Amino acid sequence: MRQHIRFYVGDTLHHLSDLPPEMTLLDWLREQQSRTGTKEGCNEGDCGACTVLVGRLEQDRLVWRAVNACIHMVWMLDGAQLLTVEDLRTASGTLHPVQQAMVDEHGSQCGFCTPGFVMSMVALSTRADLAELEGTLDGERVINEALAGNLCRCTGYAPIVRAMKKAAAHCARNGEPISARQEELTARLRALQDGKTVELRSPKGRITLPASVDALATAYAQDPAAVLVAGGTDVGLWVTKRLRQLPHIIAVRSAQDLHNIHTRPDGALWIGAAVTYTEAMPHLLAHLPAAEQTLRRIGSTQVRNAATVCGNIGNASPIGDGPPIFMAAGAQLHLRCAGVRRVVPLEAFFLDYGKQDIQPGEFIEGVLVPPLAQGSVCAVYKVSKRFDQDISAVLGAFVLVMATDGTIQQARLAYGGMAGIPCRAKKAEAAMLGQPRTQATLRAAQAAIQEDFTPLSDMRASAWYRSTVAANLLARLFEPAPASSTEGMTTGAPTLQNWQELADG
Ligand SMILES: Cc1cc2nc3c(=O)[nH]c(=O)nc-3n(C[C@H](O)[C@H](O)[C@H](O)COP(=O)(O)OP(=O)(O)OC[C@H]3O[C@@H](n4cnc5c(N)ncnc54)[C@H](O)[C@@H]3O)c2cc1C
Ligand code: FES
Ligand code: FES
Incomplete structure (x- = not known):
C-alpha cells in the first residue's frame, strides 16, 4: 500500500x-x-x-x-x-x-x-x-x-x-x-509503476486507488457510500457545477485488470470497466460498424479520452449514447459485489429514472457485447442540435435479424431520449416480427411506437419532436439501403491529398 x-x-x-x-x-x-x-x-x-x-x-x-x-x-x-x-x-x-x-x-x-x-x-x-x-x-x-x-x-x-x-x-x-x-x-x-494500491487519507477526505479489481471489490464492499469514479466526465460536473463534496472516492481506472478489452472465441466483445471510449473505438468500429458516426460524436476527443464505456452505462442517463447501442446489440452487464458476480441483460439494468438494478457495494466489472447474427441489419442514428460535442435529443439503435424468406425474424429497437431510461420499443418490435421489410410494416411499426413512449419536452426537444423523430428514424431504417451491417456509417469524408500541399495552398 x-x-x-x-x-x-x-x-x-x-x-x-x-x-x-x-x-x-x-x-x-x-x-x-x-x-x-x-x-x-x-x-x-x-x-x-x-x-x-x-x-x-x-x-x-x-x-x-x-x-x-x-x-x-x-x-x-x-x-x-x-x-x-x-x-x-x-x-x-x-x-x-x-x-x-x-x-x-x-x-x-x-x-x-x-x-x-x-x-x-x-x-x-x-x-x-x-x-x-x-x-x-x-x-x-x-x-x-x-x-x-x-x-x-x-x-x-x-x-x-x-x-x-x-x-x-x-x-x-x-x-x-x-x-x-x-x-x-x-x-x-516505468519506474513509477509499482502495482500498489494507493490510499490517501487526510482531514480533507479519502481517496482509494485500488491496484486490481479484487482490491476495488473489497474497498467498495467495506464502504458502499463511497463514490466510484472512472473517467470522471460526469462526476467532475457534480463537483464543478453542483459543488458537491465527495468524502471518499474509489477509483476504477487504477485497477489494471479492468483495462481488458478483447474479442472472445465466440465473437463477443468484452469491455472492462476501465476502458475509455478512445481505447474501445477500434474494437467497437470492427464489432458494430453501423455505430461509427455516433461513436465518433460522443463528447469530444478530450471527453472520449477520459470517459469509460461502463461509466456511460453506470450514470444511467436517459440520453447517454452507449446504452441504446449496446442494448440493441443484446449486451449483458457483468456486476460484482465483493466476491459475488451476476450477469444481467443491459436493458434489465435500467429500472426507472435514477434507479438501476444495482446493490450497495456492487459495481460494473464490464459489458459483453455479442456479435451481430448473420444477415442482420444494423443502424444507429444520433439526432442532436449540433453535430459535434452535443448530447442527443433522440438516439435510435436498431438491429433486425432477417429470415431467408426476407421477413423480420428478430427486431431490437432501442431508444435514448424517449423515456426516463434508455429502453426498447417493444410494441414497434412486435409490429415488425414475421413481416417483410415493406412500407406497410413500417407504417404499422410507426403507429405502434407512439404507444411505446410518452416522451418529455425539455430544452433539447419537445415531446412532439421526439415522437416524430422516433418514427422517422424507423423510416430511415426501412429506406431501400443496402441491407448490411454497415448502414448508418459515415460516408463521403472530404478528400485530403497531402497536408503540405493544403498548408501551402
Ligand atoms: C462535455 C461533455 C460531453 C459529453 N457528451 C456525451 C455524449 O455525446 N454522449 C454521451 O453518452 N455522454 C456524453 N457525456 C457524458 C459522459 O462523458 C459519459 O457518460 C461517460 O461515458 C461517462 O464515463 P466516465 O468514465 O467519465 O464516468 P464517471 O464520471 O467516472 O462516472 C459516471 C457514473 O457512473 C458510475 N460508475 C463509473 N464506473 C462505474 C462502474 N464500474 N460500476 C458502477 N458504477 C460506475 C459513477 O459512480 C457515476 O455515478 C459528455 C460529458 C461531457 C462532460
Ligand atoms: S474549461 Fe474545461 S472544457 Fe471548458
Ligand atoms: S476565442 Fe479563440 S482566439 Fe479568441
Whole structure:
C-alpha cells in the first residue's frame, strides 16, 4: 500500500498525500502551481480551454492523450506524465512546431482558447501514425475530430486548421519534439509503476486507488457510500457545477485488470470497466460498424479520452449514447459485489429514472457485447442540435435479424431520449416480427411506437419532436439501403491529398 500519489509535471516529480478528493487538475495547476497558461472557460468539459496532455504507458508504450483539466481530478494523475502549454517551448526559446504554425498562420486573436487548441494539436502531432495519415483520405476527418472539443469565438477555425496541417506536415517530416523524448519519458514512467494500491487519507477526505479489481471489490464492499469514479466526465460536473463534496472516492481506472478489452472465441466483445471510449473505438468500429458516426460524436476527443464505456452505462442517463447501442446489440452487464458476480441483460439494468438494478457495494466489472447474427441489419442514428460535442435529443439503435424468406425474424429497437431510461420499443418490435421489410410494416411499426413512449419536452426537444423523430428514424431504417451491417456509417469524408500541399495552398 502506498500513501501518496506521484506523477511528473514537465520534468518535476510530484508526491502528494494531502489532497481534497474533489480537487480538479485545473484548480491545482492554476492556484497551486501558477501554471495559468491553462485557461478556465466553461468548467464543464465543453470548451477545451483547459486542455492538457497526459502521457501514460499503454501496453508499455507511452501514449499522449488530451484531456479537459477542469473535470479531471489530480489523483487521476498517479503514475502519469502531465504536460501543459508552459512545457512546450524549449529553454532556448524555440517554439513547438504547433505553436510556430499558429503564429505563422495567424491562428490566434484574443488568445483565450489558444493554449487549449495548441495542446489538442500537439496531441495529434504526437500520433505514431502521423506520417501514414498524411496524404490519406482520413487526414481531414482526423484533424476535425481532434479539434471538435475546442471552441474559438473570434479567430475562426480556418487558420487554426491550416496551422494544424502545417504543423503535422512539419512533424511528419522532421519529427515531433515530445515524441523525440519517448524512450527517456517511457523509462521514467516505468519506474513509477509499482502495482500498489494507493490510499490517501487526510482531514480533507479519502481517496482509494485500488491496484486490481479484487482490491476495488473489497474497498467498495467495506464502504458502499463511497463514490466510484472512472473517467470522471460526469462526476467532475457534480463537483464543478453542483459543488458537491465527495468524502471518499474509489477509483476504477487504477485497477489494471479492468483495462481488458478483447474479442472472445465466440465473437463477443468484452469491455472492462476501465476502458475509455478512445481505447474501445477500434474494437467497437470492427464489432458494430453501423455505430461509427455516433461513436465518433460522443463528447469530444478530450471527453472520449477520459470517459469509460461502463461509466456511460453506470450514470444511467436517459440520453447517454452507449446504452441504446449496446442494448440493441443484446449486451449483458457483468456486476460484482465483493466476491459475488451476476450477469444481467443491459436493458434489465435500467429500472426507472435514477434507479438501476444495482446493490450497495456492487459495481460494473464490464459489458459483453455479442456479435451481430448473420444477415442482420444494423443502424444507429444520433439526432442532436449540433453535430459535434452535443448530447442527443433522440438516439435510435436498431438491429433486425432477417429470415431467408426476407421477413423480420428478430427486431431490437432501442431508444435514448424517449423515456426516463434508455429502453426498447417493444410494441414497434412486435409490429415488425414475421413481416417483410415493406412500407406497410413500417407504417404499422410507426403507429405502434407512439404507444411505446410518452416522451418529455425539455430544452433539447419537445415531446412532439421526439415522437416524430422516433418514427422517422424507423423510416430511415426501412429506406431501400443496402441491407448490411454497415448502414448508418459515415460516408463521403472530404478528400485530403497531402497536408503540405493544403498548408501551402
Ligand atoms: C462535455 C461533455 C460531453 C459529453 N457528451 C456525451 C455524449 O455525446 N454522449 C454521451 O453518452 N455522454 C456524453 N457525456 C457524458 C459522459 O462523458 C459519459 O457518460 C461517460 O461515458 C461517462 O464515463 P466516465 O468514465 O467519465 O464516468 P464517471 O464520471 O467516472 O462516472 C459516471 C457514473 O457512473 C458510475 N460508475 C463509473 N464506473 C462505474 C462502474 N464500474 N460500476 C458502477 N458504477 C460506475 C459513477 O459512480 C457515476 O455515478 C459528455 C460529458 C461531457 C462532460
Ligand atoms: S474549461 Fe471548458 S472544457 Fe474545461
Ligand atoms: S482566439 Fe479568441 S476565442 Fe479563440
